[in-house]
Amino acid sequence: MAARASGALPRGPLRLALPRGALFAETLDVLDRIGIDTAELRGDSRSLVFEAGDLVLVTMRPSDVPTYVEAGAADLGITGKDVLIEQSDREVYELLDLRFGSCRMVVAGRAGDGRALAEARRLGAVRVATKYPRIASRHFEGTGRSAEVIEVKGSVELAPLAGLADVIVDLVDTGRTLRENGLEVLEEITQCTARLIANRVSHKLRAKDIDPLVERLREATR
Amino acid sequence: MTHPIPPGARDILPEEMRELRALQRRLAEVFESYGYGEVATPTVEYDAVLSLGDLRGAPVAHRFFDESGELVALRADMTVPIARLVADRYGDQEPPFRLFYNARAFRAVRPQRGQAREFFQAGIELVGVPGAEGTAEVVEVLASALDAAGLGRAVIGMGHAALYRELLREVGVPDDAAARVLDRLAAHDLVGLEEEVDALDLEDGDRRMLTVIPSLRGGPEILERARELGEPVRRATERLGATYEAVARRGVADRVQLDLGLLRDLGYYTGTIVEVYDPALGHILGGGGRYDELMGRFGRPLPAVGFALYLERLHIAQAEEERLAREGEAP
Numbered sequence: 001m002a003a004r005a006s007g008a009l010p011r012g013p014l015r016l017a018l019p020r021g022a023l024f025a026e027t028l029d030v031l032d033r034i035g036i037d038t039a040e041l042r043g044d045s046r047s048l049v050f051e052a053g054d055l056v057l058v059t060m061r062p063s064d065v066p067t068y069v070e071a072g073a074a075d076l077g078i079t080g081k082d083v084l085i086e087q088s089d090r091e092v093y094e095l096l097d098l099r100f101g102s103c104r105m106v107v108a109g110r111a112g113d114g115r116a117l118a119e120a121r122r123l124g125a126v127r128v129a130t131k132y133p134r135i136a137s138r139h140f141e142g143t144g145r146s147a148e149v150i151e152v153k154g155s156v157e158l159a160p161l162a163g164l165a166d167v168i169v170d171l172v173d174t175g176r177t178l179r180e181n182g183l184e185v186l187e188e189i190t191q192c193t194a195r196l197i198a199n200r201v202s203h204k205l206r207a208k209d210i211d212p213l214v215e216r217l218r219e220a221t222r
Numbered sequence: 223m224t225h226p227i228p229p230g231a232r233d234i235l236p237e238e239m240r241e242l243r244a245l246q247r248r249l250a251e252v253f254e255s256y257g258y259g260e261v262a263t264p265t266v267e268y269d270a271v272l273s274l275g276d277l278r279g280a281p282v283a284h285r286f287f288d289e290s291g292e293l294v295a296l297r298a299d300m301t302v303p304i305a306r307l308v309a310d311r312y313g314d315q316e317p318p319f320r321l322f323y324n325a326r327a328f329r330a331v332r333p334q335r336g337q338a339r340e341f342f343q344a345g346i347e348l349v350g351v352p353g354a355e356g357t358a359e360v361v362e363v364l365a366s367a368l369d370a371a372g373l374g375r376a377v378i379g380m381g382h383a384a385l386y387r388e389l390l391r392e393v394g395v396p397d398d399a400a401a402r403v404l405d406r407l408a409a410h411d412l413v414g415l416e417e418e419v420d421a422l423d424l425e426d427g428d429r430r431m432l433t434v435i436p437s438l439r440g441g442p443e444i445l446e447r448a449r450e451l452g453e454p455v456r457r458a459t460e461r462l463g464a465t466y467e468a469v470a471r472r473g474v475a476d477r478v479q480l481d482l483g484l485l486r487d488l489g490y491y492t493g494t495i496v497e498v499y500d501p502a503l504g505h506i507l508g509g510g511g512r513y514d515e516l517m518g519r520f521g522r523p524l525p526a527v528g529f530a531l532y533l534e535r536l537h538i539a540q541a542e543e544e545r546l547a548r549e550g551e552a553p
Contacts, residue, residue, distance in 0.1 A: 072504010093410040195413060200506060201499045204379050204479060207439050 014202075014209055016055050017069060017077035019062035022173075023194050026100040027078050031057075033220040034213075054209075066090040066197065075202035076210065081192035082171050086132045093203045095214050096196040099221045105135060107187040108178055109167040110160055127166045129159030136169040139189050157181040230331035230339030238537075242342065245537055246324045248370040249344045253322035256363050258346050261321050263303035269295040274519045275302030276489040283330035283339070296328040301490075301513065301528060304347045309520035317350020317524055324533075338534065345510065345530035349517065352525035354461070357494045357512060358468035360527050364496065364510075365474040367531065372540050376500040376507065378477050379439070380469075381484025382462045383491040383511060386435065392454035393428040407436055408485050431455060436483030442466060444480050465494045490516045496529060502542035507535050 018027050018041075028038040036052050041059065050057045058074055063086075065079035070090045077092075082105055084094060107128075125146045130136040133151045140147035150165055152158075157177060159165040171192060172178060175185065196217060198210060227233070234242065250260065272282050272295050280298040288294050297303050300323045308319050324344045331337040344367075348360050361378060368376040386407055390400040399422060406415040419432045431451040438444045445463050449456045462480065469475050486495045486509055493512030500507055510529025517524040 070504070088409075091410065094413045097413045199504050200410065201501075201504050204439060204481065204497075204499050205377060205501050211437070 013051070013054055013056045014076060014206065014213070015074045016057050017065045017074035018057055018059045019065055019079050020059050021062055023062060023078070023080060023101045027194065030098060030100065030217065030220055034216040063087070066092055069197050069199050072199045072201060075199050075206060077197045078194055079197065081195050082132065082135070084195060084197070085190070086134050088134070091200055093198040093200060094195055095198050096217055098194040098196055098217065101194040103171045103173050103192045105132070105169065105189040105192055106172055106185045107139070107167050107169055107189065108172070108183045109186050111182050111184040127164070128169055129156055129165035130169040131156060132169055135189065139169065157183060228339065230337060232338070242533060242537055245371060245533060245540070246344060249367050249531070250322070250324060252366045252370045253346055253363065256320070256366070258320040258322040258363070261304065261307060261323055262325065263297070263300070263307055265296060265326070266294045267297055267303060269293040271306055272297060272302055275299070275516070281330060284328055298329050299327050299530065300325055300343055300345060301347060301516070301530070305516050305520050305526070308349050309517060309522035313522065319349040320346070321349070322346040342533035343530045344533050345508070345528060347526060347528035349526040350524045351527070352514070354465040354468040356525065356527050357465050358472050360510070360529060361469050361478065361496065362472045362474050364498070364529050365477045368477070368498065371536050372543060373500050373536070375502070375543065376498055376539070377479050379479050379481045379484055379497040379499060380462070380466070381481040381495050383486065383493060383495045385458050385462065385482060386485065388458045389432065389435065389454055392458065393424060393432070395422055395424070403432070407483065412436060427452065439479055439481040439483065442480065444482065448482060462494065486511060494527070498531065500539040500543070502546060503535060503539040505535055507539060508532050
């Protein structure tokens with residue numbers, strides 16, 4: 001048997017999937033701190049793929065990151081814990097808490113309407129509008145309440161104001177959007193931060209490239 | 223107008239079928255050259271029989287009633303039907319039994335994930351050869367099968383199903399907390415695992431050991447590194463080390479990557495476990511391991527070990543390797 005396997009592991013650049021949107025700026029800051037030049041990504045380029053030293057950086061919606069990483073279209077990815085909980089059946093490695101982009105996943109409803117949840121419960125099922133249908137279902141099931149989960153794509157805050165739902169389940173950072181729309185936090189579900197994830201095969205076959213990168217990121221975010 | 227077929231199912235047209243059959247033949251030749259004989263079992267079995275296997279890792283997806291009202295089901299893998307076959311058909315014969323299969327199995331699929339509800343598996347079961355020697359034989363056959371499939375770069379990840387559980391017990395982690403840590407390991411959630419371990423009432427050294435072990439993967443040097451983590455690790459990795467040496471004596475150690483964080487989702491594994499990776503594909507090509515307690519559930523307690531390869535994934539990896547070779551990206 002020829003000695004091939006260990007000597008012939010893939011050597012090309014690692015592909016790292018990055019989340020555009022709320023986590024993007026801090027993601028680039030962290031990469032800068034470990035010596036990866038992200039200047040090109042900070043411009044208003046419409047490109048989606050960038051070469052940066054030993055890495056190829058691909059940019060996408062945060063909720064697409066686990067899809068690309070699970071399929072091996074990216075070796076590694078950065079996305080929010082909220083996305084990972086919502087897509088908890090994705091078979092990817094969660095390697096590192098990057099400790100930025102800290103947010104809370106909450107149940108919110110109209111301010112001063114503290115009885116909204118109790119009232120809705122009396123009427124049968126709580127109507128919940130959310131972009132996170134699985135997190136919402138699990139939370140209400142786990143607390144013994146039946147919920148009618150309504151998935152919306154745009155501004156969730158509108159739902160209780162327009163009477164589509166009693167409450168919302170959403171990610172809040174400062175809570176400003178809630179306040180400006182007359183909503184308040186009723187329950188906290190969990191805390192979310194940015195995470196580094198890896199494809200299952202890449203994590204095994206590219207250990208020698210991935211482990212040092214994880215260590216650099218760990219030091220840069222502590 | 224078209225006529226739909228169920229999600230996750232598909233038709234195979236002549237061009238692909240010809241290549242799949244060629245791949246099956248090459249694998250069958252390898253298995254036969256090691257003295258394994260092909261078996262076929264019913265596609266439909268009694269649900270109660272299949273339920274003696276493992277309902278968590280490879281859940282039976284399709285159950286229905288036959289004309290006499292018996293609950294029957296489509297098999298989710300071939301290991302459980304072959305365990306039944308060995309116990310019942312070879313009840314009066316002396317082990318070992320060397321069997322292989324090229325067969326279809328059925329599982330529930332999650333939507334939009336490119337997963338198949340019905341798929342081909344090719345694999346072997348070695349029943350009656352215990353410990354490192356039996357495992358090493360199966361790893362050697364697996365390495366030859368990968369070569370025959372044209373996957374010279376494929377790697378066999380090798381770990382131990384009970385390793386991490388034993389370490390948790392050795393350092394005195396209570397069962398309920400251990401279950402939470404194992405749950406995180408099974409979900410490949412190393413962040414959650416570290417949080418659970420940090421919350422345990424342990425000495426710093428043990429805590430460090432439990433967070434480092436799941437990421438230890440590589441050549442035989444990782445056994446050295448593991449042993450430096452303390453006496454419990456030294457004891458827990460002894461059997462894996464012995465299996466690795468037996469594999470090395472058969473000349474296939476260069477195909478194997480030791481992996482102390484490996485955990486397969488099939489509950490019937492009791493000892494060494496393997497998983498197969500190829501750099502051309504982001505999905506696992508197959509896996510297997512020792513299941514020394516499964517035969518006992520069928521009334522014939524015998525040690526056993528085997529593997530299964532997903533034929534369609536093997537085929538995709540093969541095509542991808544050929545493309546890379548043409549483009550000069552791979553050796």
